[in-house]
Amino acid sequence: MRKRRVIAGAKAEQFYKTLLCMYPEIYRKRFGNEMLFVFQDLYQEESVNHGKADILFWFAIVTDTIKSAMLQHIILIQKHGIKNYFHINIYNIMGAVFLLPFLMLFCIDFFSRLIQGDFTHYNRVTYNYISHTMLYNTYNGHAPLLWTVLILAPCLAVVINCVPVFASVIQRKIKSTIKTLFLANPLAFVIIAIGAFCLLVVYGHDSIPCVMNRIYNHGFGNVGHMVSFCRNA
Amino acid sequence: MNKVKTFSNANVSLTPQIFYILLSLAIKERHGYEIMKQIEHDSNGRIKLGPGTLYGAVKRMLEEKLIIELDTQHARRKYYKLTEKGRTIFSHELERYNDAVELAKKRSLFVKPSVIKFAYA
Numbered sequence: 001m002r003k004r005r006v007i008a009g010a011k012a013e014q015f016y017k018t019l020l021c022m023y024p025e026i027y028r029k030r031f032g033n034e035m036l037f038v039f040q041d042l043y044q045e046e047s048v049n050h051g052k053a054d055i056l057f058w059f060a061i062v063t064d065t066i067k068s069a070m071l072q073h074i075i076l077i078q079k080h081g082i083k084n085y086f087h088i089n090i091y092n093i094m095g096a097v098f099l100l101p102f103l104m105l106f107c108i109d110f111f112s113r114l115i116q117g118d119f120t121h122y123n124r125v126t127y128n129y130i131s132h133t134m135l136y137n138t139y140n141g142h143a144p145l146l147w148t149v150l151i152l153a154p155c156l157a158v159v160i161n162c163v164p165v166f167a168s169v170i171q172r173k174i175k176s177t178i179k180t181l182f183l184a185n186p187l188a189f190v191i192i193a194i195g196a197f198c199l200l201v202v203y204g205h206d207s208i209p210c211v212m213n214r215i216y217n218h219g220f221g222n223v224g225h226m227v228s229f230c231r232n233a
Numbered sequence: 234m235n236k237v238k239t240f241s242n243a244n245v246s247l248t249p250q251i252f253y254i255l256l257s258l259a260i261k262e263r264h265g266y267e268i269m270k271q272i273e274h275d276s277n278g279r280i281k282l283g284p285g286t287l288y289g290a291v292k293r294m295l296e297e298k299l300i301i302e303l304d305t306q307h308a309r310r311k312y313y314k315l316t317e318k319g320r321t322i323f324s325h326e327l328e329r330y331n332d333a334v335e336l337a338k339k340r341s342l343f344v345k346p347s348v349i350k351f352a353y354a
Binding site for chain 2 (some may be wrong): 064
């Protein structure tokens, strides 16, 4: 019984340590250990009083952490300014500009499919409207603008935002880890991730709606059947 | 212009959390968990601070020099102590509360619990 309680305590501590990652690094370095000690005391008290930590205890801890972490980030943004806080550079801005048309098209497509209640097929009204815009103008059987928006621009956004990341690697040489690189270029990582997501959507533009449709209609049951069904969608 | 209100300005009233932290440290120096428990006790359980809120307030109070960290041999815990500035601001706040209570008494604004019960019955 006691052994089980110790294991639960270690897991709770690990979970709280993960929660502490939400705080700005400078704050975490200064107060992180002390907050962990206070949490340990609270957890121990809760375990002694109620046998184990209940859902209300965890709810209070998680909401308290989220609220205070957000507050600390806001304080830092006010202190350093949004540009310095996120390390915004020209690469990030260019990447965001390249991704914007794709994301707009994606949102229009997603919500139009959501409204019709069928993710497998595109919304005909929306498609009719978009297909008559300059996006679908063809030259020699190709639609260069559509191709640029869907493939070239996300690729460029990813490539451009790799530049500051590689620059950091070169500057720091051996010391760079994924974490330090992310902290140095948070927006570059976000844009690379969004760009990769865009390219994944383009690659699986038939199978992804199929999977979403299956989840929408049948839930998460029988994943194997869903994969085989949508693989050749 | 600095948007953050500093407590050195006498017109700025303390937040309940900061007031109760000052109250708990007015008697003796304490560490985080002790402060938390003392606040719960002093407020009759009405104010329960989580570690995040507590250390957010502690950070602000350290920046404003209302409290200081004590250099103790105890490696695990950090103890906090009220500074002179903290004590002065706390006294001003108590005076303000006292004035308000006196005024309320003069104007007979205090209502007995039985009357409140009658009013809501």
